[in-house]
Amino acid sequence: DSGVTQTPKHLITATGQRVTLRCSPRSGDLSVYWYQQSLDQGLQFLIHYYNGEERAKGNILERFSAQQFPDLHSELNLSSLELGDSALYFCASSTDDQKLFFGSGTQLSVL
Amino acid sequence: GESVGLHLPTLSVQEGDNSIINCAYSNSASDYFIWYKQESGKGPQFIIDIRSNMDKRQGQRVTVLLNKTVKHLSLQIAATQPGDSAVYFCAENIAGGADGLTFGKGTHLIIQP
Numbered sequence: 001d002s003g004v005t006q007t008p009k010h011l012i013t014a015t016g017q018r019v020t021l022r023c024s025p026r027s028g029d030l031s032v033y034w035y036q037q038s039l040d041q042g043l044q045f046l047i048h049y050y051n052g053e054e055r056a057k058g059n060i061l062e063r064f065s066a067q068q069f070p071d072l073h074s075e076l077n078l079s080s081l082e083l084g085d086s087a088l089y090f091c092a093s094s095t096d097d098q099k100l101f102f103g104s105g106t107q108l109s110v111l
Numbered sequence: 112g113e114s115v116g117l118h119l120p121t122l123s124v125q126e127g128d129n130s131i132i133n134c135a136y137s138n139s140a141s142d143y144f145i146w147y148k149q150e151s152g153k154g155p156q157f158i159i160d161i162r163s164n165m166d167k168r169q170g171q172r173v174t175v176l177l178n179k180t181v182k183h184l185s186l187q188i189a190a191t192q193p194g195d196s197a198v199y200f201c202a203e204n205i206a207g208g209a210d211g212l213t214f215g216k217g218t219h220l221i222i223q224p
Binding site: 102 | 143145147152153154155156157160200202204206208209210211212213214215216217
């Protein structure tokens with residue numbers, strides 16, 4: 001158990017809808033990262049938050065957004081969903097921004 | 112393109128044999144490297160890491176080798192067990208970088224009984 005908690009584990013929704021993925025980092029970790037994993041693209045960095053502030057953006061679509069709250073949990077919001085957004089979404093936390101500890105992921109299926 | 116990649120998508124070994132998973136990276140500024148294991152339905156799990164000031168690091172049944180001259184990283188797993196079956200990813204990072212880890216596409220290790 002990495003100590004990183006993600007909910008829900010599975011999410012099935014329709015095209016055009018909006019969903020929210022939730023992540024609780026390990027106790028004491030200020031950094032939260034979001035990654036998308038698909039079969040053809042591997043693990044792709046989406047966005048990084050540190051202590052409530054956005055630190056870096058990767059290949060994140062404009063339809064996607066995230067935030068980190070004062071209690072350090074983070075949410076990833078995906079809107080106007082398309083079939084191609086179906087993927088595993090992972091949250092990771094870190095103390096040193098090098099070794100990342102990953103949650104078990106949210107499997108998103110857009111039908 | 113990606114700065115970290117793997118040579119083989121699938122590696123099949125006999126139980127009890129040693130396995131070697133290779134990884135190439137292209138960013139010479141990277142100074143931290145890490146291997147993850149991902150089992151089906153789970154998130155990536157840390158195995159071992161190495162900094163660029165080292166060329167070898169050993170853990171329990173695993174060894175990571177770093178060759179900065181040719182920008183090559185390898186993971187050696189000794190006496191493979193059925194529980195070692197998984198996808199293995201190498202990843203890299205630059206000190207002070209906020210983008211986290213850059214991952215390769217992964218190698219699927221299959222342990223034959």
